[in-house]
Amino acid sequence: MTDHGxxxxxxxxxxEHAADDRQAEAEDLFEALxxxxxxxxxxxxxxxxxxxxxxxxxx
Numbered sequence: 001m002t003d004h005g006x007x008x009x010x011x012x013x014x015x016e017h018a019a020d021d022r023q024a025e026a027e028d029l030f031e032a033l034x035x036x037x038x039x040x041x042x043x044x045x046x047x048x049x050x051x052x053x054x055x056x057x058x059x
């Protein structure tokens with residue numbers, strides 16, 4: 001008789017690990033985008049309110 005419980009435990013662990021990896025990547029991306037945005041705001045403030053980056057228009 002084969003023990004499928006061990007396989008289920010491994011699959012569950014892999015699923016949880018993959019979810020943790022995705023969460024960490026999402027947090028890293030959010031931090032990078034936040035820092036990039038903050039840098040853009042600082043550059044805009046230093047240049048007197050004008051940025052070389054095109055402004056996004058609300059559509």
